[in-house]
Amino acid sequence: xxxxxxxxxxxxxxxxxxxxxxxxxxxxxxxxxxxxxxxxxxxxxxxxxxxxxxxxxxxxxxxxxxxxxxxxxxxxxxxxxxxxxxxxxxxxxxxxxxxxxxxxxxxxxxxxxxxxxxxxxxxxxxxxxxxxxxxxxxxxxxxxxxxxxxxxxxxxxxxxxxxxxxxxxxxxxxxxxxxxxxxxxxxxxxxxxxxxxxxxxxxxxxxxxxxxxxxxxxxxxxxxxxxxxxxxxxxxxxxxxxxxxxxxxxxxxxxxxxxxxxxxxxxxxxxxxxxxxxxxxxxxxxxxxxxxxxxxxxxxxxxxxxxxxxxxxxxxxxxxxxxx
Amino acid sequence: xxxxxxxxxxxxxxxxxxxxxxxxxxxxxxxxxxxxxxxxxxxxxxxxxxxxxxxxxxxxxxxxxxxxxxxxxxxxxxxxxxxxxxxxxxxxxxxxxxxxxxxxxxxxxxxxxxxxxxxxxxxxxxxxxxxxxxxxxxxxxxxxxxxxxxxxxxxxxxxxxxxxxxxxxxxxxxxxxxxxxxxxxxxxxxxxxxxxxxxxxxxxxxxxxxxxxxxxxxxxxxxxxxxxxxxxxxxxxxxxxxxxxxxxxxxxxxxxxxxxxxxxxxxxxxxxxxxxxxxxxxxxxxxxxxxxxxxxxxxxxxxxxxxxxxxxxxxxxxxxxxxxxxxxxxxxxxxxxxxxxxxxxxxxxxxxxxxxxxxxxxxxxxxxxxxxxxxxxxxxxxxxxxxxxxxxxxxxxxxxxxxxxxxxxxxxxxxxxxxxxxxxxxxxxxxxxxxxxxxxxxxxxxxxxxxxxxxxxxxxxxxxxxxxxxxx
Numbered sequence: 001x002x003x004x005x006x007x008x009x010x011x012x013x014x015x016x017x018x019x020x021x022x023x024x025x026x027x028x029x030x031x032x033x034x035x036x037x038x039x040x041x042x043x044x045x046x047x048x049x050x051x052x053x054x055x056x057x058x059x060x061x062x063x064x065x066x067x068x069x070x071x072x073x074x075x076x077x078x079x080x081x082x083x084x085x086x087x088x089x090x091x092x093x094x095x096x097x098x099x100x101x102x103x104x105x106x107x108x109x110x111x112x113x114x115x116x117x118x119x120x121x122x123x124x125x126x127x128x129x130x131x132x133x134x135x136x137x138x139x140x141x142x143x144x145x146x147x148x149x150x151x152x153x154x155x156x157x158x159x160x161x162x163x164x165x166x167x168x169x170x171x172x173x174x175x176x177x178x179x180x181x182x183x184x185x186x187x188x189x190x191x192x193x194x195x196x197x198x199x200x201x202x203x204x205x206x207x208x209x210x211x212x213x214x215x216x217x218x219x220x221x222x223x224x225x226x227x228x229x230x231x232x233x234x235x236x237x238x239x240x241x242x243x244x245x246x247x248x249x250x251x252x253x254x255x256x257x258x259x260x261x262x263x264x265x266x267x268x269x270x271x272x273x274x275x276x277x278x279x280x281x282x283x284x285x286x287x288x289x290x291x292x293x294x295x296x297x298x299x300x301x302x303x304x305x306x307x308x309x310x311x312x313x314x315x316x317x318x319x320x321x322x323x324x
Numbered sequence: 325x326x327x328x329x330x331x332x333x334x335x336x337x338x339x340x341x342x343x344x345x346x347x348x349x350x351x352x353x354x355x356x357x358x359x360x361x362x363x364x365x366x367x368x369x370x371x372x373x374x375x376x377x378x379x380x381x382x383x384x385x386x387x388x389x390x391x392x393x394x395x396x397x398x399x400x401x402x403x404x405x406x407x408x409x410x411x412x413x414x415x416x417x418x419x420x421x422x423x424x425x426x427x428x429x430x431x432x433x434x435x436x437x438x439x440x441x442x443x444x445x446x447x448x449x450x451x452x453x454x455x456x457x458x459x460x461x462x463x464x465x466x467x468x469x470x471x472x473x474x475x476x477x478x479x480x481x482x483x484x485x486x487x488x489x490x491x492x493x494x495x496x497x498x499x500x501x502x503x504x505x506x507x508x509x510x511x512x513x514x515x516x517x518x519x520x521x522x523x524x525x526x527x528x529x530x531x532x533x534x535x536x537x538x539x540x541x542x543x544x545x546x547x548x549x550x551x552x553x554x555x556x557x558x559x560x561x562x563x564x565x566x567x568x569x570x571x572x573x574x575x576x577x578x579x580x581x582x583x584x585x586x587x588x589x590x591x592x593x594x595x596x597x598x599x600x601x602x603x604x605x606x607x608x609x610x611x612x613x614x615x616x617x618x619x620x621x622x623x624x625x626x627x628x629x630x631x632x633x634x635x636x637x638x639x640x641x642x643x644x645x646x647x648x649x650x651x652x653x654x655x656x657x658x659x660x661x662x663x664x665x666x667x668x669x670x671x672x673x674x675x676x677x678x679x680x681x682x683x684x685x686x687x688x689x690x691x692x693x694x695x696x697x698x699x700x701x702x703x704x705x706x707x708x709x710x711x712x713x714x715x716x717x718x719x720x721x722x723x724x725x726x727x728x729x730x731x732x733x734x735x736x737x738x739x740x741x742x743x744x745x746x747x748x749x750x751x752x753x754x755x756x757x758x759x760x761x762x763x764x765x766x767x768x769x770x771x772x773x774x775x776x777x778x779x780x781x782x783x784x785x786x787x788x789x790x791x792x793x794x795x796x
Contacts, residue, residue, distance in 0.1 A: 072796070076441040077460060095763075161625075162617035184557065184620025186774045270558030271762075273619040273770035289438065291759035293796040 062305075069298035075288075079295075086299035096300060098275055099283045100307070102190060103259045106279065109194025110201055110258035115250050117198075118205030119243075123235055125206070126213050138210065141203035149200065153267030156196045157183055160268075183269050189276045196264050201257060205250045212246035213239060248319020252312055259308050280304045390476050392424045392690040399687055399694070402443060402453040403430045409508060409677065409712045410454070413698055416707060420697075424690060441466060449682035451691040455505050457755065458680060459587075462492040462504050468681040470503040473692040479503070482699075483720050485749050486510065490678060499586040506695045507676020509714040512740040513566065513641040513752075514660045514672050516648065516732070521549055521636045522657070530659035532666050534574050534604070541613045544636045551613040553626050553635025556773060560623035561754065562766035564605065564614070564773070566639035566673070569753050570661035571601035573671035578750045585751040587794065593753070594783040602779035609773055619770045631656075641673070642736040645713035649731050658735035660743055671748030672739065676717070709733065715740045757793040764789035 069086050071079035090096050121141065125134050144152060159165045160182040167179040182192040220238050229237065240247075262281035265271060271278035271286075280300055288297035403410045414426050431439070437456040443449065444466035461467050474480050479487065486507070493501030515537075517527070525544050531537040544551040555563035572581055576597025584591040608614065615621060621629075630638045631651040639661075648656040660670040681691045698704045699718030706725040708716035713733045715724060724741075727733035743749055754761035764786040771777035777785070 074460065075438070077464065157620075161620060162615075181617030181620035184617050184770075186771075186776065267559070270560075272558030272767060273774055274767045274776065278767075286759055286762050289434070290762050291757070291793055291796065293793075296796060 065298045065301050067298075068294050069302050071295050073294045074292040075294050082295065086295045087303070089296055090299045090303050095275060095278075096283065096296075099278045099280045099300075100303075102277060103261065103279050103304075105190055106194055106197060106258040106261055107255055109191065110197040110261070111251055111254035113198045114201040114205045114254055115247060117202055118209050118250065119235075119240075119247075121202070121206045122209040122213055123231075123239060125210060127231065138207060141206050144200045144203050149263040150267050152200065153196065153264050156199075156264075157268045160192055184273055186273055186276050189269055189273060193265055193268055193277050196268065197258065197261065200264070201254050205254065208246050208250055209243055212243045216242045245319050248315055251315050252319075255311060255315070256308055259304065259311070390473065390689045391693050392421050392687075394423055397424045397687055397690050399424060399426050399451045399690060400448060400685075401426055401428045402436060402450045403428055404433045404436060404454045405430045406432075407677075409708065410679075412707050412711055413508065413704055414694075416703055417694055417697060420701070420703075424694075444682045444684075449684045449686075451681060451685045451687045452679055452694065453682065455678045455680045457498075457758070458490075458504055458678070459492055459496050459498060461680075463496055466683055467504045468683050468685060468688055470506065470681070470692065473696070474503055477692070477696040478719075479506075479696070481719060482717070483744060485744060485747055486676070486717055488749075489676060489751055490680075495589075497586050497588050499582060499588070505676075505678045505680035506699075507678055507717055508695075508698050509677050509708045509712050510674055510717050510740070511641050511643055511677070511714045512672055512674050512736050512743065513570075513639070514658055514736065514739050515570075516630070516638050516640055516644070517657050517659070518630070518633060518636055518652070519655045519657050521633065525549065525636065530657075531662050533662050533668075534571070534664050537662055538604075538608075540636070541608065541611070545612060550615060550635045551637065552608070553630040553638045554614055554618055555621045555623045555626035556614075556618045556766075556770060557620050557622045558762070558766055558770070560626075561761050562769040563621075563623065563626065563639070564618070564769040565752070565754055565761070565765045567608070567661075568601060568605050568769070569673060569750065570639065570671070571604050572598045572753075573748065573750060574661060574664045574668070575600045575604075578671050578748055581750050581753065584790075585753060585756045587756065592787055593790065594787045598783055599779055602782050606772055606779045614773070619773050642713050642733065642740075645727075645731065645733045645736060646711075649728075649733070654730050656732045658732050658739060660739045660748075669746035669748055670739075670743050671746065671750060672743045673752045674740065674743065674749040675751065677712075677714070709737070756790060760786070760790055760793060763793070 068079075070081065070083060072082045072086070073079035121137075125137050161167075162179070162181045162184075166182060170176065170179050180188065182188045216238065220242075221234060224234050224238055260281050261279050262285070265277055265279050265282050266285075269277045271282050281304075284297045284301050284304070287293045287300065291297075399414075401410070401414065411428070414428065418424055418426065433454070433456075436454060440453065440456060441461065441464070443453065444461065455461070455467075458467060474487075487503055488499055490498075490505040490507070491501050491503050492498055517530075521544070522540075525540060525547055527540055531540055541551040552567070554567070569581070576595065580591065580595060581593075581598075584593050615629075615635075626635075626638065627640070627644060627647065628651075629635060631648060642658075645658075660672050663669060663671075679695065681688050685691060698708070699716060700722065702725070705716040705718065705722070708714060709725045709727050713727070713736070715737055724737050727737065754765055768777055768782045768785050772779075772782055
């Protein structure tokens with residue numbers, strides 16, 4: 001676009017006959033290159049409001065966060081320059097490192113399980129229930145995406161409480177011994193929070209993968225079947241490779257969801273018990289708005305952003321590999 | 325009394341309510357003052373006549389007549405969403421002084437807290453504003469020094485403990501120095517009990533020693549009752565800090581606890597008597613006196629389970645009076661946590677509902693007059709007791725208006741009087757630094773419940789967090 005924008009007009013002006021003839025001038029006005037230039041400008045004009053908002057609400061805060069991370073600041077007094085010392089705090093404070101570690105543990109529940117389970121569920125739906133049953137299954141699985149996370153979190157905390165549905169079911173099937181306040185127990189709080197994430201993200205993954213599957217040429221399956229491949233073989237040889245991009249999208253979205261998780265944790269456990277479910281997103285909030293340690297909070301935010309980018313880039317790269 | 329995160333994202337339904345209550349309490353405590361002193365001697369005899377008599381008496385002592393005048397005044401006020409008290413008081417004030425009208429803005433406490441410095445420096449600074457911890461605001465010269473009003477209105481004759489938490493010294497510590505805010509009322513904490521269940525375990529009068537109380541807990545446990553209902557989930561903050569601080573004050577003096585909260589130099593929470601307190605708390609935990617899912621119980625859940633009859637006792641504050649009276653009418657009583665030895669002095673956490681005046685406020689005199697009116701006017705005091713359920717403060721010789729017959733508010737007001745008489749009012753240990761509750765007390769208390777922290781480790785960990793936050 002940029003190239004067209006700058007080089008084309010020059011060509012036009014250099015045309016020997018450009019300024020002589022009225023008729024030609026008219027055509028000159030509507031010549032394709034002029035059009036391109038105008039369209040380019042028009043395009044930028046259309047993008048401008050969005051770009052301005054993006055710059056104001058995303059780029060500027062991002063730059064400010066990086067700036068704040070270099071200061072010791074309580075939010076309103078005069079900030080004090082401290083260089084990289086906030087980053088040293090983030091990378092050495094065991095409590096802060098623990099939050100990052102917790103976020104990685106959540107990836108297993110937010111990303112690994114939904115993607116694996118999503119593949120299985122999508123294959124089952126594709127193979128066996130294409131009619132209204134498939135639609136119902138899809139809708140039900142996708143519903144958690146529609147429900148506000150805070151509302152879902154409140155309901156889940158009731159379900160997982162000592163007298164909640166989860167324990168009632170366990171008691172009914174004779175497992176009373178293992179009942180507990182799932183979100184209040186040091187050993188089970190993080191997996192319980194993770195389970196809620198699985199519930200939320202399974203539908204999204206399933207739907208994405210299912211859509212990807214419909215794109216696969218049925219002839220491939222047919223020939224595989226003629227070659228005597230079973231369902232599992234079919235899945236491994238055709239479905240999985242064809243879904244590379246969709247899987248990359250699923251993994252990307254869910255890994256980001258795990259690393260920057262906030263709402264579910266905030267509503268269900270608030271980071272407790274102890275710091276068993278404390279995640280960077282929540283800690284940034286506590287540090288910035290309760291401890292008023294804006295510098296450390298910003299440094300943790302920057303580290304989190306970098307971590308997400310470092311993890312996501314290879315996934316993107318792997319996902320694209322097949323398509324190019 | 326405890327601080328809860330009140331995230332910018334909108335919370336709805338029950339959660340909003342929790343957040344409101346929680347922030348309210350958090351806020352109250354954020355700047356507390358010692359209490360309730362007022363009430364002291366004259367708490368009992370109360371007639372309308374005596375109220376108005378003493379009210380006018382105190383008005384006449386005003387040396388320089390600071391009033392709202394007669395010309396129209398618009399007070400620019402920032403109140404906290406979810407709390408009726410300031411609104412009702414402002415309405416009544418306008419009724420009595422029709423030239424004064426109000427321009428009231430309201431917001432959630434957390435949002436208000438974040439905006440306070442900007443509001444105070446703005447071109448239209450608040451004449452009256454609900455305040456969080458105010459040390460930094462004072463350091464930056466954003467709040468009006470109220471010392472001149474102290475002498476003008478005779479606030480220096482009020483019980484000293486009342487205004488203590490709103491004083492800031494030159495070195496930035498609270499608890500002494502110039503006055504920068506005043507309380508609309510003073511909340512009181514202690515132990516609520518279910519009268520029916522208490523009778524069942526043979527409690528006829530409130531316990532007089534910690535040992536007495538502990539034997540009641542043991543009896544309740546033996547009778548198959550839940551001895552204490554409490555909350556300790558992170559979402560609400562560690563409610564076990566309530567009994568812990570009560571135990572600290574039972575085994576040791578309150579002054580070092582306040583010093584620690586006020587960030588006096590060299591103050592520590594890791595003291596021998598506090599260790600005894602923490603050991604008792606741990607023993608309560610291991611004896612099963614708290615619900616086994618206490619780490620997952622949030623504030624509202626604890627209260628609803630208590631009013632439904634689960635729990636003989638709950639450690640909480642008088643802001644819940646109205647709720648208990650409504651949902652368990654006549655069945656809830658209140659007493660101050662007993663001392664370690666019979667006849668020892670009583671203590672409790674108490675906090676002012678703190679309001680300050682911007683340094684650049686246009687109607688500072690009128691705002692100060694309002695603060696004085698709230699504490700001394702008979703109708704204002706009645707509104708405070710009836711709606712807030714809290715001690716209205718003010719001069720010690722003013723009687724406290726009675727609450728409805730049988731209301732638990734009567735118990736809590738009496739306790740407030742006892743505690744202030746013993747000079748046992750304390751700020752809340754969750755308010756020493758901005759996030760000591762979220763990053764110190766709550767996780768450590770939860771670990772103690774989970775058997776992952778000792779009494780000694782708890783105090784050491786919180787002290788370390790305290791020092792870390794002071795240095796950040």
